Amino acid sequence: MPSNPDHHWLHGQLQDWQAEGLISAESAEALRLRHPLGEAAGINSPRQWLLGGLGVALVAIGILVILGHNWDHFSRATRLAMAFLPLGIAQWFCLRVLQDPQCPSARREGLALAQAVLAGSALAIVTQVYHIGGHWTTLLQAWMLLILPLAWALQSTAVSLLYLAGITFWALNQWSLSLPLQDSALRFPLLLLGLWPLRDALVRHWAGLSSLAIYSGMMAAVQSCAMRIELVKDDAFVWLAVLLASCFWLLPARRDGAREMSSQPHWLLGRAVLLVFGLGLTFADLARSNFKAAATLIELPVGWVLLGVNAGLMALAWRRGRIEALYLAALPWLALAMGLLNLRSYGSLVMVAYLAAHGLRLALRPDQLGEDRARQGALLLSALVATRLMESHWSALAKGLGFVAVGLTFLAYQRFLGRRLSRS
Amino acid sequence: MNRRHALLLCFALACAAQWLAPLWQVWRYENILRHGQVLKLACHAPDPYDPLRGRYLWVAIQPDEFPLKGNKLERSTQVCLRFKPGKDGLHEFDASVPGPANGELSLWLTVNYHWNDKLRVLWPQDRYYLNEDLAPKADAWLRQSFGGKDRKVIAQLRVLNGQAVLEDLICDGRSVAELVRRRGEP
Structure with missing residues (x-):
């Protein structure tokens, strides 16, 4: 469905009307469903902004690395200007967004997130x-x-989620009773209360949050079984987490959602963990340690249970025609085979080759697999090149230029796909 | 005030806070760097990593233990210590004082423990940031420097009104960063 500017205006207003008590939450949701934003196509769709933002982030990382190469040569004033100037620009754009009631929510979220990140970088x-x-x-x-x-101020769900993730991570690292109250994790509930004014927006993302909560809970249970009952070291932790995520990825679609990725949060979560695992294994050190831990995994009954469930779900996905899902679900099996066959020294190269082949297959076949998969393929390839750059022994200048080139290529490909879609 | 005005006010306050928090630190530390007195102390400096701020040398200023008689000081309380010029160009501990006085080289430090008339403190100046290329080189070189060779790394601080900023790490009279940058591994 194409993006409609009136629908964006309506969605922006619905939040205000609901807050002012003019309409109920049910009516607002009904209107949202009746006049959807058409996420798949328009330039203002959240997905487009997210992918565009990732491309811009790659270019920005490249510029930062180039600046970092010369960082010591800059005066203190120049370095401080580099901290405050981007923050000021982001604040200016956010002010414009705040003054424009018809501004699409995707743009507001993107700019709010940019300002939040730049505020942190200024402090750092x-x-x-x-x-x-x-x-x-x-x-x-x-x-x-x-x-x-x-x-x-910007009623931003993205910044709220960043805040939630940040305070949770902070609390997990402060869980010591010897710390004074102002530094202790006991302040977490108070910090959490800060999200109270944004509870309506967060509840709309409840499906995604609940998937994350279920995954975290199950992971804690699996890890607890492995550690408490079987008394093993925690080197199999990554494997257990990945196999559990693979199960999420292979689970059938939720009945209340369409088969699109955005309405299946458990698929999104599972795929994200699998991709991070695959990209992590392209680093030689990580690959060696994880391949070694594969031997620990098969000593654990809970590991065999997860492998069995995984195999069953793969068979189910095959029967239901989710052949595409199997390419990614095969990743832990491939890594496990590499570990058990003692091919550790070639492991990271095999991972690079497998992910590159998968990414190219998706990116180069938009006609057969669809625009969405082509974008995912381009994202995977960009991330793969970025990780290779990170591990390379090139100078910071060469790495920075490499990041800029990857970011620009990714953005150009997104634009090509967007224009192709609008022509069709 | 309607909702839009309230949101605008909230946004203005958020923007102001995002500028004021780092600017307050800039003002505070610039003031110390411009008007503070120099304090030189020996240190160790290995190379760890901070996930938010990148590579730095972990500066362990020496000494961190001082002889101090009197009432036991509680852990995490602040104590003001005065320093005086020593023999080898470095400064040495003089006495514990109630607070910083004009012209004196004294600064507030946090008590780690106070036991048997020995006071151990935590130096807040424990990081010296370097770029990703220089930090591992500087680390390797500094480790060699402590491997039996008679070379000292000196932490040069600026002190004003009891507060201090780490200005530079010095070896053989030159900045460590400068030495590593110019000669790779000196």
């Missing part, structure tokens, strides 16, 4: 310039407190 650069000490969790807490009012 200042502490770096003056060699200020202290643990990184202190910086994380200060950053989260600075972005919370931004989430309120």
Whole structure:
């Protein structure tokens, strides 16, 4: 469905009308369903903004790495200007968004997230310039407190989720009773209360959050079984997490959602973990340690249970015609085989080849597999090249130029696909 | 005030806070760097990694233990220590004082423990940031420097009103970063 600017305006207004009590939550949801945003196509769809943002982020990382190469040559004033100038520009754009009631929510979310990230980078650069000490969790807490009012002002779900992730991560690292109250994880409930004004927006994403919660809960149970009952070291943790994620990826579609990826949060979660696992194994050190841990996995009864469930779900996916899902689900099996056959030294190369082949197959066949899969393939290839750049022994300047080139190619390909779609 | 005005006000406050928090640190530390006195102390400096801020040398300023008689100081409380110029160009501990006084080289430090008339403190100036290329080189070189060779790495701080900023790490009279940058491994 093509993107309609009136629908974007309506979606922006619905939030206000609901807050002012003019319409109920049910009526607002009914209107949203009746006049959808048409995410698949338009330039203002969240997916387009997300993918465009990832391309821009790659280019920005490249520029940062190039600047980092010369960082010591810049004066303190120049370095501070580099911290504050991007923040000021992002604030200016966010102000424009706030003043425009017809602004699409995807643009608002993207710019709010950019401002939140730049506020954190400004803090980090200042502490770096003056060699200020202290643990990184202190910086994380200060950053989260600075972005919370931004989430309120722009009613941004993305910034709220970043805040939620940030305070959770902070609390997990502060769980020590010997810490004073102002630094202790006991403040977590108070920090969580900061999201109270945004609860309606967060509840709309409940399907995704609940999938994450179920996954985390099951992972804790599986890990607990492995550690408490079978008394093993935690080197099989990654394998257990990946096999569980693979089960999520292979589960059948939720009945209440369409078979599209965006309405199947358990698929999104499973795929993200599998891809991160695959990309992680392209690093030689990580590949060696994980292949070694494969031997621990097959000593665990819980490992065999997960492998069995995985195999059953793969057979089910095959029967239901989800052949595409099997390419990604085969990734842990391939890695397991490499580990057990003692092919550890070639493991990372095999992973690079497998992921490159998978990415190219998706990116180069938009006619057969669809535009969405082509974009996913391009994203996978870009991430793969970026990880190879990170591990290379090239100079920071060469790495930076490489990142810029990958980001620009990714953006050009997105544009090509967008124009192709609008022509058709 | 309607909802739009409230959101605009909230946004303005958020933007102001995002500028003021780092700018306050800039003002505070620039003031110390411009007007503070120099304090030089020996240190160790290995190379760890911070997930948010990148590579740095972990600066362990020496000494961190001082003889101090009197009432036991509680852990995590602040104590003001005065330093005086020593024999080898470095500074040495003089006395514990109630607070910083004009013209004195004294600064506030956090008590780690106080036991048997020995006071161990935590130096807040524990990081010296370097870029990704230089930090591992500097680490390797500094490790060699402590491997029996008679070379000292000196932490040069600026002190003003009891607060300090790490200005530079010095070896053989030159900045460690400068030495590593110019000669690779000196």
